[in-house]
Amino acid sequence: MTMASKTGKVINLGLIGFGTIGTGVVKLLRENGELIERRAGAKLHLRKIADLDIEKSRNVFVEKDCLTTHAEEILQDPDIDIVIELIGGYEPARAFLNEAARQKKHIVTANKALLAAHGDEIFQIVAKEGVQIGFEASVGGTIPIVRTLREAMVGDRIKSIYGIVNGTANYILSKMTDEGRSFAEVLQEAQSLGFAEADPSFDIEGVDTSHKLAITLALAYGQRVQLKGLYTEGISQVSQQDVVFARELGYRIKLLAIAISRGEQVEARIHPTMIPLDDLLANVNGNFNAFHIIGEASGSVFLYGQGAGMMPTASAVISDIVDIAKEILKDPLKRSSGYFASNVHSRDLPLLPMADVFTNYYFRFTAVDRPGVLSKISGILAENNISIASVIQKGRKESGAVPVVMTTYKSCERDVQEALVRIDNLDVVLDRTIRIRIEDKKL
Amino acid sequence: MTMASKTGKVINLGLIGFGTIGTGVVKLLRENGELIERRAGAKLHLRKIADLDIEKSRNVFVEKDCLTTHAEEILQDPDIDIVIELIGGYEPARAFLNEAARQKKHIVTANKALLAAHGDEIFQIVAKEGVQIGFEASVGGTIPIVRTLREAMVGDRIKSIYGIVNGTANYILSKMTDEGRSFAEVLQEAQSLGFAEADPSFDIEGVDTSHKLAITLALAYGQRVQLKGLYTEGISQVSQQDVVFARELGYRIKLLAIAISRGEQVEARIHPTMIPLDDLLANVNGNFNAFHIIGEASGSVFLYGQGAGMMPTASAVISDIVDIAKEILKDPLKRSSGYFASNVHSRDLPLLPMADVFTNYYFRFTAVDRPGVLSKISGILAENNISIASVIQKGRKESGAVPVVMTTYKSCERDVQEALVRIDNLDVVLDRTIRIRIEDKKL
Numbered sequence: 001m002t003m004a005s006k007t008g009k010v011i012n013l014g015l016i017g018f019g020t021i022g023t024g025v026v027k028l029l030r031e032n033g034e035l036i037e038r039r040a041g042a043k044l045h046l047r048k049i050a051d052l053d054i055e056k057s058r059n060v061f062v063e064k065d066c067l068t069t070h071a072e073e074i075l076q077d078p079d080i081d082i083v084i085e086l087i088g089g090y091e092p093a094r095a096f097l098n099e100a101a102r103q104k105k106h107i108v109t110a111n112k113a114l115l116a117a118h119g120d121e122i123f124q125i126v127a128k129e130g131v132q133i134g135f136e137a138s139v140g141g142t143i144p145i146v147r148t149l150r151e152a153m154v155g156d157r158i159k160s161i162y163g164i165v166n167g168t169a170n171y172i173l174s175k176m177t178d179e180g181r182s183f184a185e186v187l188q189e190a191q192s193l194g195f196a197e198a199d200p201s202f203d204i205e206g207v208d209t210s211h212k213l214a215i216t217l218a219l220a221y222g223q224r225v226q227l228k229g230l231y232t233e234g235i236s237q238v239s240q241q242d243v244v245f246a247r248e249l250g251y252r253i254k255l256l257a258i259a260i261s262r263g264e265q266v267e268a269r270i271h272p273t274m275i276p277l278d279d280l281l282a283n284v285n286g287n288f289n290a291f292h293i294i295g296e297a298s299g300s301v302f303l304y305g306q307g308a309g310m311m312p313t314a315s316a317v318i319s320d321i322v323d324i325a326k327e328i329l330k331d332p333l334k335r336s337s338g339y340f341a342s343n344v345h346s347r348d349l350p351l352l353p354m355a356d357v358f359t360n361y362y363f364r365f366t367a368v369d370r371p372g373v374l375s376k377i378s379g380i381l382a383e384n385n386i387s388i389a390s391v392i393q394k395g396r397k398e399s400g401a402v403p404v405v406m407t408t409y410k411s412c413e414r415d416v417q418e419a420l421v422r423i424d425n426l427d428v429v430l431d432r433t434i435r436i437r438i439e440d441k442k443l
Numbered sequence: 444m445t446m447a448s449k450t451g452k453v454i455n456l457g458l459i460g461f462g463t464i465g466t467g468v469v470k471l472l473r474e475n476g477e478l479i480e481r482r483a484g485a486k487l488h489l490r491k492i493a494d495l496d497i498e499k500s501r502n503v504f505v506e507k508d509c510l511t512t513h514a515e516e517i518l519q520d521p522d523i524d525i526v527i528e529l530i531g532g533y534e535p536a537r538a539f540l541n542e543a544a545r546q547k548k549h550i551v552t553a554n555k556a557l558l559a560a561h562g563d564e565i566f567q568i569v570a571k572e573g574v575q576i577g578f579e580a581s582v583g584g585t586i587p588i589v590r591t592l593r594e595a596m597v598g599d600r601i602k603s604i605y606g607i608v609n610g611t612a613n614y615i616l617s618k619m620t621d622e623g624r625s626f627a628e629v630l631q632e633a634q635s636l637g638f639a640e641a642d643p644s645f646d647i648e649g650v651d652t653s654h655k656l657a658i659t660l661a662l663a664y665g666q667r668v669q670l671k672g673l674y675t676e677g678i679s680q681v682s683q684q685d686v687v688f689a690r691e692l693g694y695r696i697k698l699l700a701i702a703i704s705r706g707e708q709v710e711a712r713i714h715p716t717m718i719p720l721d722d723l724l725a726n727v728n729g730n731f732n733a734f735h736i737i738g739e740a741s742g743s744v745f746l747y748g749q750g751a752g753m754m755p756t757a758s759a760v761i762s763d764i765v766d767i768a769k770e771i772l773k774d775p776l777k778r779s780s781g782y783f784a785s786n787v788h789s790r791d792l793p794l795l796p797m798a799d800v801f802t803n804y805y806f807r808f809t810a811v812d813r814p815g816v817l818s819k820i821s822g823i824l825a826e827n828n829i830s831i832a833s834v835i836q837k838g839r840k841e842s843g844a845v846p847v848v849m850t851t852y853k854s855c856e857r858d859v860q861e862a863l864v865r866i867d868n869l870d871v872v873l874d875r876t877i878r879i880r881i882e883d884k885k886l
Contacts (some may be wrong), residue, residue: 028598028740038665040598136595144587144595152587154482154578155471222481249709280747283726288743297471297754298585301729302747304723313738318598330773367469 012323014074014105016096018051018067019088021110021137023058024314025084030060055216068409082324084317085109094118098218101129102273105324106328110137110313110319112225116211119218119225120334122440132327134320139212140165140289142305144319148293149219156295162439163257165305167287167307168203169198169235169377172273173253174285176243183238196342205234206255207268213270215256216291218264221266223349231354233271242364242434245405246274248392249362252282253436265352274362274438355414360389360438365404365423366431373428376403382428386411389443399429452485454768457517457548460541461510462531464580465555466501467757468527473503483765484772489575492515509850518542525767528552528564528761537561544572549771551763553756559654562661562668575770577763582655583608583732585748587757587762591736592662599738605882606700607807608655610641610730610750611646612678616715619686626681638730648677649698649713656713658698659734662704664709666792675796676714685807685877688715688848690837692805695725696879697700710796717805717881798857803832803881808847808866809874816871817847824870827862829854832886844873852886 013029029036029046037043042124046066074080075096083100085107087093092112098121100107106160107126109115115122115138115228126133136146140163149158164170166191175186187204190196202208210232218225235255247251251274275282280302284290289307294300310319318327367373377387392405420433456472458465472479472489490840491510497510515521515646522562526543530536533772536557542552550569552558555673555861559705560564560582569576579589583606590603611633618629630647638668645651653675661668678698689696694717720723728732732750737743750754810816821831835848851859863876 005494024740032598032600032740035600134714142595142738142744144548144591147590147595148587151766152585152590153758155475155479156758157475157478186537208744273787280726283723295585295758297467297747297758299752299755300747301585301587302733302745304745305742306742309697309742312742315596315738319595322597323594406457415653431768 007037007042008043009329010042010148011040011042011082011328012045012047012080012334013084013321014047015076015084015086016051016071016284018049018058019086020310021313021317022049022051022086023060023088024057024310025317026062026292026315027060028311028318036318036322040325042073042325044321044325045107047080048077053388061305063104068133069097069370075103075105079103081328082106082108082321082402084321085111086317088113090114090117097122098125101125101131104129104131105417106132106134106324108134108317110135110317111113112208112211112215113137114261116214116225116227117357119215123225132324134324136320137313138176139215140303141307141309142316143289143291143303143328145216145291145303145308147217148301148303149216150424153293153295153298153301156263156297158259159294159296160260161216161220161258161294162281162292163213163216164254164281164284164288164290165257166203166209166255167272168200169206169209169255170284170289171195171287172204173235173238173255176238176240177210177247177252178285180240182240183211183236188394199233204236206232209255209257209270214239216257217266217268217349217419221261221349223347226349229268229351231269235272237434238272239434241391241403242362242436244348245364245392246402246436248345249274249390249407250277251275251440252277254281254284256281256439260354265350267352267357268349269357274436274440276440284337298397301390317346355412355417357413358410360410361386361408361443362436362438363406363408363415363420364434365406366401366427366433367404368428369400369402370428376426376428377404379404380419381408382424384415386415386419449479450485452772453488453526454483454485454771455488455490455523456527456764457490457523458492458527458529458575459494459514459517460528461492461497463753464531464756464760465492465529467753468529469505470503471754471757471761477766479761480847483768485623485682485768486512487764487768490523491515491520502652511628514539518546518548523548523773525551527550527762528554529762530554530761531556533557533560537565538572540565541568544568544574546597547572547574547617549575549577549767551577551760552768553578553583553760554602555651555654556659557655559668559670562658564867565769567669572660575767577638578644578658578769580756580759583734583746583748584750585759586732586734586746586750588659588746589662590723591744591746592659594740596736596738599740601702602696602737602739604659604660604663604701604705604737605724605735606656607697607724607727607731607733608700608750609649609652609698610647610732611643612649612652612698613727614638614730615730616678616681617649619681619683620690620695621728623683625683628681629853633679638652644677644787647679647771652698652700652713656702659700660709660792664704664792666790670790672711672794674712678715680877681715681879684846685805685879688807688835688846689805692717692833692850693720693885694881695717697724698723699726699882701882707793710795710800711792712797712800714876715879715880717883719885751873777806798855798860800856803855803883803886804829804851804859805879805881806863808849808851808872809844809876810847811871811873812843812845813871819869819871820847820866823862824849824851825864827858829858829862837838840871850881850886
């Protein structure tokens with residue numbers, strides 16, 4: 001890229017990883033370069049791009065001598081101010097970020113997996129070296145969740161956060177709900193359209209969602225980033241039958257990341273959840289992401305946008321680059337303390353054990369159609385302190401199993417687990433009971 | 444307040460205006476003081492509060508010697524770093540802010556009326572004196588609209604913004620829609636509940652909405668804050684009959700602030716608008732506010748929250764105080780350039796004249812029930828290049844007037860105005876035609 005600068009000031013960037021998002025970043029720097037320079041107060045000059053494959057055509061013009069296959073050329077270049085890491089995965093991304101910080105370079109990354117697993121180590125190195133790290137693109141794509149939690153709600157206490165943060169899982173559940181199709185069918189379609197990976201477990205089993213919840217928890221509660229202990233259940237067990245019963249009960253099923261402040265502890269869990277049709281999150285469809293944050297002072301704050309994709313994610317990356325560029329311009333020598341330093345403590349998040357969680361439940365029992373079954377099931381529920389809110393039992397079949405659906409008032413997860421083991425051992429119960437949690441303030 | 448500080452660093456605050464929001468700010472500083480100190484890296488010490496009435500009980504503890512009736516005591520206090528202006532209105536707020544900047548004090552304000560009318564002058568003084576101004580609370584309350592436009596979308600071009608930014612107007616329209624009641628009845632109820640002012644024109648005639656749109660436009664398009672030329676139409680003419688027809692057509696009526704980039708110009712207007720029921724904004728009810736921003740790279744970004752109220756607004760005020768406190772801590776001597784300096788130019792926003800706007804329309808004609816009326820009306824529309832998308836004409840009455848409802852494809856405001864003058868002059872048309880604009884991507 002050319003070096004012409006209207007402001008006379010230049011911030012040099014090095015990009016590691018020239019894939020989809022990296023290409024989006026290069027496009028935005030090129031197409032909106034003047035606009036960004038005016039807003040940032042300096043020209044953002046992309047000095048070097050490192051990628052293993054520098055021959056591939058990427059539909060954006062880059063000067064040949066800007067490309068390298070050696071990330072070291074960026075990490076060791078004394079003129080580069082900010083390193084943008086967009087290769088994803090744990091290694092060598094982790095090594096590159098640590099080396100960048102040691103070389104006193106600021107960092108921008110979209111790597112949620114790395115931050116969720118090694119965020120603590122990275123934030124400590126960053127703070128020690130006195131450089132900044134931007135990671136707005138790592139959670140929620142264009143949704144300004146990092147800014148909202150760290151800045152906009154800085155004076156508030158976060159009561160709870162409910163997030164839809166995986167576009168693939170949300171796309172599949174939306175299609176199942178709106179088109180009455182099975183999980184397997186929709187997944188296959190999503191794979192053939194390129195919306196889901198060949199190995200989709202990362203998205204559909206809640207792994208990606210747990211990474212994003214780990215980062216969100218650290219931001220909201222000022223604790224160490226930790227994945228351990230986050231109860232994680234994916235959507236592969238959600239059946240069309242449950243989608244239909246959910247609708248009959250006035251709910252939609254969404255894969256939610258949930259964080260709720262419980263006194264000195266935090267309740268954190270990821271699972272398919274029934275939410276009322278008029279809930280804001282129930283209307284987040286397709287591959288969109290959203291967060292519903294409830295603050296003690298602020299009340300409800302709801303944020304919605306593209307959680308992934310080339311240009312949306314690239315826009316979030318640029319926002320972090322500009323923030324850091326402005327810091328460098330203000331104070332080029334004495335670099336500020338780490339991005340996280342004043343906010344996060346190296347203390348473990350005191351997680352409420354999942355067995356102690358109270359919530360509402362949907363059960364679908366598969367029972368023989370015989371008198372007394374309902375009384376046996378409800379008897380066991382009562383013995384385990386579980387109060388029934390509603391029952392749906394559809395007309396009897398000539399033979400075989402019938403579904404019996406129940407919703408409950410707030411009940412303890414431990415009690416529910418115990419009750420379900422006993423119920424599933426009844427000889428009148430023919431299949432494993434389906435349990436989906438409900439978030440419904442009216443229950 | 445006591446001066447005990449864990450961080451050993453103190454930022455001194457002076458509050459001018461101890462009304463509802465001011466009391467909320469004092470409460471938050473008191474109740475969340477430790478949390479805020481940990482996050483800000485310094486204690487925020489409220490050194491002085493100025494208000495004309497310092498005797499009134501406010502349900503929050505404040506030391507007597509902290510209170511004064513003279514704002515000058517804050518403005519001239521060399522130890523005060525940040526002045527928080529929460530008196531509202533034009534004067535003396537304007538004089539106080541200008542004096543604060545001249546005394547090299549940073550400023551936080553929630554005063555949208557002042558910024559909309561005199562923002563340009565204030566931002567220039569602030570830039571000249573090298574102090575910062577925070578005004579997140581002036582638009583959208585807890586919604587981080589300033590941060591989103593200035594920071595999160597800094598690398599993107601804003602295609603359009605649709606906002607519901609006045610809680611009172613939205614409360615009235617929501618009640619009219621959900622409860623089938625008249626404008627006058629709901630307004631009266633809102634007044635008796637304290638949700639609407641005795642003189643409600645500021646809220647219901649779109650004045651407050653125009654202030655917030657003026658500030659939003661400056662943020663999105665980097666231009667001078669200007670109120671002049673913003674087409675503004677309130678909700679006082681919205682009738683229950685139109686609410687019902689809207690529903691029949693699949694719409695809800697909302698008071699929208701609209702900004703759309705049109706090449707070198709910007710289209711900006713405020714008026715009651717029919718929007719599809721499945722639009723995110725159609726589900727923003729009661730006194731909530733929301734923005735739907737569409738960026739070229741980011742796509743749809745939707746933000747929702749409490750636009751007013753004591754604690755939500757106070758939380759937004761604190762967010763600005765902490766941002767500025769962090770800046771002061773980094774660089775206490777050389778203060779940074781004005782908050783807006785790199786973003787806003789003293790250039791007028793090139794507004795597209797309202798007559799040149801193309802949009803969709805809903806018309807309700809009040810016509811005599813006689814053959815040939817429909818052909819006369821549709822003839823005039825056709826002569827003015829207005830294409831009809833749908834017609835609703837309900838069963839004939841024995842005598843008198845019948846409503847004829849039409850929606851149109853994209854038409855030019857100038858053509859519509861001309862056509863309506865001609866139609867309203869027809870002797871078969873008995874009353875002034877009702878015109879409500881529609882925002883519907885499917886039309």
